[in-house]
Amino acid sequence: MPKYDLPGPRSAEYLEMSDTYEAGATSRQQQFVVDHGEGARLWDVDGNEYIDWTSxxxxxxxxxCHPYHVAAIQNQVARLMNPYDFPTPERVTLAKRMVEITPPNLDACFMxxxxxxxxxxxxxxxxRYTGRHEIISFYGGFHGRTGMAMAAAGKQGTKFRYGPVLTGHVQSPFAYCYRCPFDLTPDMCDFKCLRFLNTVVKTQTTGAIAAVITEPYQGGAGFIFPPEGWLSALQTWCDEHDALFILDEVQASFGRTGRMFAxxxxxxxxxxxxxxxxxxxxxxxxxxxxxQRIMSIFERGEASSTTGGNPVSCAAAHAVLDIFERENLVENSAKMGAYMKGRLQELAEKSPYIGDVRGMGLVMGMEFVADKATKEPAPEIMWRVIDACATEGLCCGAVGFYGNVIRVAPPLVIDQDTAAESCDIMERVVLALE
Ligand SMILES: Cc1ncc(COP(=O)(O)O)c(C=O)c1O
Incomplete structure (x- = not known):
């Protein structure tokens, strides 16, 4: 018997209201409506409790709702919410803190x-800085849904039926080693996909490369981690081709991969x-x-954002940094991640449907396949697992180039008992699959 019969009555009411009044373009989720959260757990409006693997x-x-985070935000909301571009103590001190903790060449922060x-x-x-207009990105990449970010996307789903995207954006294969685009293996490929960049430049660009943009691991495409040394080799390629290197850490930063920044x-x-x-x-x-050397060519007023750097956001970020320091969340991410990955890899050995478990720290993907030999993606099996997990008290969701990857990304405060309990649930559900 499943623990919960979902959706519960109150969730059902809200879900119906959502279908009627909301725009309905957001992603598919488990069948409950979230009411509140604490630490690594969520509760729905019917009082059912879940361990959260999504954050x-x-x-x-x-x-x-970490109490220290909440208090810092409440305190700031009562003092000042938005003076636009006027510097505030919260913003300038946050910029200083960010410069101090990011790679040493990064000495300017724009909120x-x-x-x-x-x-x-x-x-x-x-x-603007290079005076060149071409941007190289990667198959499977995701950088957001605005114009240029959409043009840099490496997945049809992000641009499907939106007409022509911005010109000057070209894509090259990413190191999706589980499904290598060149049918090679990491031990013998000599980063063939990276070397292919030269072909991309010669065949698809005018040679006016401004930058290369990549995620350190691809999130939306299914938590795809390139082999060790691949990102360094990409950085070298950028240096050699006089292209700026954009490392999109929107998702990877703040401890996810077991380091503060990937x-x-x-x-x-x-x-x-x-x-x-x-x-x-x-x-x-x-x-x-x-x-700063890049920013030095910009004139005052060339960049702005109405709510960017507002003191509430900055107070929240300061509190986050304090919590990271006090509670050693980066270490916890590495430690809990290693434990959970071990458990899920053991499960993959026992199940015919989990083709790959990969990740670093507390960001992992479980890729579901119909057959381990053919690697045929199996999103329908994965959805049976996700729906069954909800009824057992585990909140999880889907990503992936083929929509067949469960994201394993709990809050970094997760403790050993909760991590074990969540893996037990996943194991029970997966091993019950027919
Ligand atoms: C790597 C990466 N870049 C950019 C974005 C876009 O961020 P936002 O949704 O906050 O605009 C995302 C969001 O998922 C992301 O994962």
């Missing part, structure tokens, strides 16, 4: 509100690093880290 969409890194705004600003500034794993020095999601841990906040 929103990798947002609530310090956990839901924004959303991840799309940050990636868009990075590409725009790269074009760039740290290979000591990378991107020219632009868009940051979002976890920085505000629920309060819309983003920033673009870049270099």
């Amino acid at each position: 929103g969409v990798l947002v609530a890194n310090v956990g839901h 924004l509100t959303t991840g799309s705004e940050a990636t868009e600003a990075a590409m725009r500034m790269a074009k 760039a740290e794993h290979e000591d990378l020095r991107p020219n632009f690093m868009p940051i979002g999601k976890g920085i505000g841990s629920g309060i819309p906040t983003a920033c673009l880290m870049t270099e």
Whole structure:
């Protein structure tokens, strides 16, 4: 017998209202309506409790409604919410803190509100700084849904039926090693997909490359992690081709991968690093880290954002940084991530439907297939698992180039017992599949 019969009566009422009045273009979710959250747990409007493997969409890194975070936001809301571009103590001190913790070449911080705004600003500034107009991105990549970000997307779903995208954007294969676009394996490929960039430049560009943009791991495409050394080699390629390097850490930053920033794993020095999601841990906040030498060519008034850098967002981000320091969340991400990955990889060995479990820290993907030999994507099996998990008290969701990957991304405050309990639920559900 499942623990919950979903949707519960109150959830059912709201879901019907949602179908009637909401625009209905948001992604499919489990059948309950969220009421409140605490730490790594959520409760629905019927009082059912869930362990959260989503953190929103990798947002609530310090956990839901952390009391210190809440108090800092409440305090700031009562003092000042928006003086637009006037500097505030919260904004300038946050910029200083961000410069101090990001790679040493990144000595300028521009505060924004959303991840799309940050990636868009990075590409725009790269074009303005270099005087060149072409941007290279990767198959499967996701950088947001605004104009330039959509043009940089490497997945049809992001641009489906929206007509022509901006010119000057070309894509190259990413290191999706489980499904290598060249049918090679990492031990013998010599980063063939990366070398293919030269072909892309020669065949699809005018040679006026402003920048290359990539996520350190591809989130929306299904938590695809390139092999060790791939990002460093890409950075070298950018240097050799005089292209700026944009490392989109909107999703990866703030501890997700077991390091504060994914760039740290290979000591990378991107020219632009868009940051979002976890920085505000629920309060819309983003920033673009870049270099003063790049910013020096911009004139006053060339960039702005109505709510970017507002003191509430900045107070939230300060509180997030304090919590990271006090509670060692980066270490917890690495430790809990290693435990959960081990458990899920063991499960993959027992199940004919889990083709791959991959990840770093507390960001992992479980890729569902109909057959391990053919690797045929199996989104319908995955949805049976996701729906059954909800009835057992585990909140999870789907991503993936083929829509067949469960995201495993709990808040970074998750403890050992909760992590174990959540893996037990997933194991029960997967092993019960017919
Ligand atoms: C890597 C990456 N870049 C950019 C974005 C866009 O962020 P936002 O939805 O805050 O605009 C996302 C969102 O999922 C993302 O994962």
